[in-house]
Amino acid sequence: AERPNIIQQFTSDYGDGDHSLMLIVKDLDLPKGTILSKQELNEFFSEKEMRNVVPSGGRFISFTKMSLDNHIGGMLHIEQTIDRLDLRVKVRTLQFMFIRGNKLYNLQGHVGSLKTPIDLNSEMQRYLPFYKSVANSIVVNDQYK
Numbered sequence: 001a002e003r004p005n006i007i008q009q010f011t012s013d014y015g016d017g018d019h020s021l022m023l024i025v026k027d028l029d030l031p032k033g034t035i036l037s038k039q040e041l042n043e044f045f046s047e048k049e050m051r052n053v054v055p056s057g058g059r060f061i062s063f064t065k066m067s068l069d070n071h072i073g074g075m076l077h078i079e080q081t082i083d084r085l086d087l088r089v090k091v092r093t094l095q096f097m098f099i100r101g102n103k104l105y106n107l108q109g110h111v112g113s114l115k116t117p118i119d120l121n122s123e124m125q126r127y128l129p130f131y132k133s134v135a136n137s138i139v140v141n142d143q144y145k
Helices: 038-044 047-053 121-136
Strands: 006-011 019-027 059-068 071-084 087-100 103-113
Touching: 019 121, 038 071, 047 059, 047 071, 059 087, 087 121, 103 121
Parallel strands: none
Antiparallel strands: 006 019, 019 103, 059 071, 071 087, 087 103
16 A cells, blocks of 8 residues: 555455555564563553554544464454545544564454444444454464474
8 A cells, every 4th residue: 555554455446445454564663672571462452551542533442352363462443533635534443453573463444434424333343254354364474484
């Protein structure tokens, strides 16, 4: 995709749709060689900490701790309305994330609508099995060397 840290992005309707999935890998601002302990990871991937990750103006819906490719992580569910140019877009996002080394791996599934009073819950529920299936397929190859 066109932004830094985005490895791959898929958007419905040949790139013009309201549903997308993207994989983001971002360097964490940690001193070189830092390895987070299981306790630190468990503390970070908690509902309390994930509420702090929600963007300003966004709404926390839920957080579920889970393991992704044998790493402590979780699934964060949020909703927000975004102003872009002369448009307002309502977006529901599922973020499946984990930390390996000094990198944050984040798979984001989005459903959205230009109809901002709309309830996106049913649309997210429709795509949830697909997003979970893709998240379950993530493999960080270098851990198996």
